[in-house]
Structure formats: structure tokens, C-alpha cells
């Protein structure tokens with residue numbers, strides 16, 4: 463135990479007359495947290511700690527207001543990633559904090575194991591107001607990976623209950639990220655993230671994604687033909703594996719990892735038809751894309767397709783408390799409603815009352831402020847602003863939907879030649895990420911596929927922030943050619 467822990471101020475306030483806890487001071491460390499002290503005990507996620515071996519520790523973000531975050535050194539940044547595709551409504555929203563506090567006072571916790579609590583009931587109903595017809599059943603989790611994990615388990619059990627026990631495999635797309643638990647990681651299509659943890663859950667297979675920028679030359683300028691080609695790879699994989707062995711296909715409406723690959727026209731329509739033809743469930747993994755990120759509370763509704771399962775999390779509370787969900791059709795629930803069968807699966811904190819209350823307040827906020835319409839209305843301006851960067855020699859492609867864009871960086875625009883691994887390490891990690899942050903922009907430079915910069919700001923931003931993103935990116939990206 464750290465000696466400092468004895469110096470913590472009390473985390474529980476005085477008990478008031480009605481037996482209720484009074485104002486609750488946040489537990490504080492006696493000494494200020496600094497980038498250096500951040501590494502005393504903390505193990506950062508997806509982080510190469512050696513990057514901090516010689517100097518300062520990681521940035522410590524201490525507060526936020528609107529679309530701005532502030533670090534422990536007092537510097538502010540434009541958050542062009544909504545934390546991690548999470549903070550849709552922006553920082554510092556008292557009503558979301560109040561919803562959490564009020565719920566914690568009323569009922570801090572109760573599980574959804576054979577019991578219900580009011581906020582889970584209300585939130586399940588509220589979510590299904592926005593799902594396509596038929597998707598009426600909500601199974602809460604605490605995050606996105608758990609929702610994906612739940613969907614694969616449900617798909618397996620569903621087919622077993624229907625007398626088709628061989629249907630257990632799943633398909634997903636190359637470079638797609640679906641989470642880190644061993645099932646979700648098997649579904650994830652990024653070999654580098656999986657190698658250390660093999661063998662993973664067997665039965666996950668991958669098909670090409672919808673990256674038209676890297677499509678064969680005869681398809682690059684014909685999105686409809688490319689969509690047919692990409693959807694047909696799913697049919698081909700089902701045939702290769704055997705339709706009697708495939709349970710489900712996991713697809714993001716717009717694939718994040720690799721840098722925002724939108725679906726070509728007709729793609730989901732064709733995938734839906736293929737899934738129906740072979741009795742394969744279609745899972746729309748909307749952990750990023752739901753809650754306004756690409757317009758619409760759910761992206762599938764916005765994009766006009768009907769999955770069998772939606773997985774979602776991140777933006778549901780705008781990050782003020784964690785929650786996720788798997789939303790299924792009544793058809794998938796039917797064997798469990800009538801057949802004395804149990805979905806033997808759950809999470810202690812799934813559908814936590816505080817998170818459910820915050821999610822309800824967040825949906826109120828979405829409605830009152832028209833956030834979904836704001837995204838729909840301003841997405842073309844955001845895109846057009848970012849497309850101005852296409853005049854830079856290193857910007858090969860700008861793509862995405864809504865408030866969710868990827869900018870692919872290339873070494874040679876004419877040939878679309880990408881950077882080598884060593885160049886990625888030097889330019890993306892060694893230069894771009896720190897330089898953009900230093901210039902006041904928090905975003906993500908990612909090389910899980912080809913190198914991209916990803917932008918997904920809070921849904922409250924407008925032209926002033928679009929311009930700020932563009933000008934910061936321009937000034938930093940303009941320096942890349944000199945590094946080659």
C-alpha cells in the first residue's frame with residue numbers, strides 16, 4: 463500500500479438527518495498527481511511504457527469543458543476523439559453528473575440477475591424506441607467488448623436451441639476491432655493484437671473490409687460494384703466454412719480500425735440477403751457508431767438495414783458512467799421466453815442503476831439539444847473542411863460519415879504507396895502523435911491498418927472547431943515530407 467493512502471481525505475461525507483449521505487467530497491491524493499507520479503503504480507492500456515522511460519510520464523487529463531480538455535500542466539486541447547469515441551455530449555454537463563448522484567442516493571446498485579430495477583426497465587424501453595422494428599430485447603453489459611462477447615454466446619446458444627448445434631462459427635472483417643476479451647478478440651481482425659494471446663476462442667474467420675481506397679483498380683471508382691464484391695466475400699466465406707457451421711457475422715456500420723471505412727452503396731442490403739439465405743445472424747457492432755456518431759441514435763436505422771443484434775456502449779452515457787448493451791430481436795429471445803431455457807450469462811455491473819440513469823439523462827439531452835440532427839446537418843461541412851487537406855502531399859484519402867473521419871497518410875499520392883513499418887514508427891508514433899498534441903489537438907494517429915489520423919469530436923462542435931482541426935493538422939502534416 464502507498465504511504466500516501468493514509469493521507470487521503472475522507473471519501474464519504476457526513477450522514478444527514480434523513481440518514482442520507484450529505485455532499486460527498488471526491489477522494490483526493492494528498493500530493494498533486496503529475497505525469498511522473500502517474501507511472502508509480504498505474505498500468506496504462508495499450509501502452510508501450512518504455513516510451514516514458516527517459517522522461518516525463520503520460521499526459522494527465524484533469525478536467526474538461528465542452529469539447530476541450532485540460533491537463534495537469536494547465537494546457538488545454540481540443541478533444542477531437544471524444545476521449546475514445548465516447549463523450550458525445552461534451553464535458554462538464556451538470557445534468558449528467560446530477561443524474562448519477564441522484565440515482566446513487568436512491569438505489570446505488572442492484573443486479574439484473576433475476577431482478578429488475580426501474581432505470582434498467584426504462585432504459586431498455588427507451589433504447590428500443592430507436593431500434594429497427596423487431597429489435598426489442600435489451601441485455602445490458604458494462605461495455606462494448608462484453609456486448610460483443612454476449613452476442614457470440616447468444617448466437618451459439620440460439621442455434622443449439624433450434625436444433626442446429628453445428629452453427630457456432632463467426633465471420634468478421636480484416637482489421638476490424640471488436641474488443642479484447644478472448645471471444646471478442648477472436649472476432650477482432652488485427653493479428654498483432656491477438657498473437658500474444660493465442661489460442662483464442664476457435665471459430666472466428668475474417669473477410670475483406672470495405673476499404674475502397676485499397677480496392678483492386680477495376681473497383682476503386684465504382685463503389686456499387688465494390689460493395690457487391692465485398693458482400694460476396696461474406697457469402698464465399700460462409701460457403702467455405704459450411705453454412706451449417708456459421709452462426710453470425712459481426713460488422714461495424716462504419717469500420718473504425720483501419721481508418722473509417724464506410725459501407726459502399728448496397729453493401730448492407732446484400733449482406734442482409736446473404737445472411738437470410740444461409741440462416742446466419744447479422745450483428746451490427748455499433749459500439750462506436752451508435753448514439754449520433756454517424757447520425758441516428760442507431761447507425762443501422764440511419765443506414766437502412768435491419769440486423770438481428772445490435773451491440774453498443776461508449777456514447778450511451780456520453781462517458782459519464784460505463785454501460786453497454788446487446789439488443790436483439792424478439793425472435794432470438796423467443797426460445798428463452800417460452801422454453802425454460804436460461805441464457806447462462808451476465809455481469810455483476812451490467813445495466814448498473816447509476817449508468818442507466820445517466821444514459822436516460824443523456825438521451826434526454828440528445829433530444830433537447832437535437833444532437834443527432836446537428837450531426838446530420840453539419841457532417842457535410844466537417845467532411846468538406848477536412849477534404850481541404852487533400853492538397854497536402856501526404857494526405858491520400860479522407861473518409862468517414864457523420865462526425866467520424868479517417869485521414870489516410872501516404873508516402874506517394876500517385877501510387878498510393880504507404881509508409882514502411884519503420885517510417886510509421888518514426889513518423890506516426892515518434893512525430894505526429896506528440897506534435898499534434900503539442901499543437902493543442904487530441905486525436906489518434908493509428909497504424910493498425912495503413913497509417914491514419916482519426917477524428918471523432920464531441921457531437922456539439924461546429925465550423926469553428928472543424929477549422930481548428932484542419933489548421934492544426936495542416937501545420938503538423940506539412941512537416942512530414944521533410945522527415946522522409
Ligand SMILES: Cc1ncc(COP(=O)(O)O)c(C=O)c1O
Nearest residue numbers: 605606607639640641747749750
Ligand atoms: C466496434 C467496437 N466493438 C467493441 C469494442 C470494445 O469495447 P470496450 O472497449 O468497451 O470493451 C470497441 C472499442 O473500441 C469497438 O470499437
